Amino acid sequence: MLTITIxxxxxxxxxxxxxxxxxxxxxxxxxxxxxxxxxxxxxxxxQCSMGVSVRVDDQVYPEVYPEDAESFFYNEVVSRLQQGVK
Structure with missing residues (x-):
């Protein structure tokens, strides 16, 4: 199970x-x-001085913005699932 924390x-x-x-x-x-x-x-x-912070398992992405959320999902989440990376 991949965990995304916002x-x-x-x-x-x-x-x-x-x-x-x-x-x-x-x-x-x-x-x-x-x-x-x-x-x-x-x-x-x-990470308050950055953008929206999102953690995917143990990796923190400190600058995810609403307009980037869809590309973030496919680039970081779906790609991890396809590769079996955690």
Whole structure:
């Protein structure tokens, strides 16, 4: 199971973490990956001066923006699943 954690703290929230979460949730459903991907939230990931922080398992991506969420999903999440990388 691949775990995606999105920061929902105030700094990330004002940068669009809710939109990033909705996009990722939609894409997980659209690609039928619910059994392989878990989407969670975290209050703070200590990257507040950056963009929306997203962690995929143990790797943190500190600058994911709503307009980049779809490409992020395919480039970082789907590619990991296809390669079997964790």
């Amino acid at each position: 920061c929902v703290g105030s700094s990330c929230y004002v940068r669009g973490s809710d939109k990033v979460a909705k996009t990722l949730e939609r894409l997980i459903q659209q690609e039928n990956l619910s059994a392989q991907v878990e989407l969670t939230g975290a209050f703070c990931m200590e």
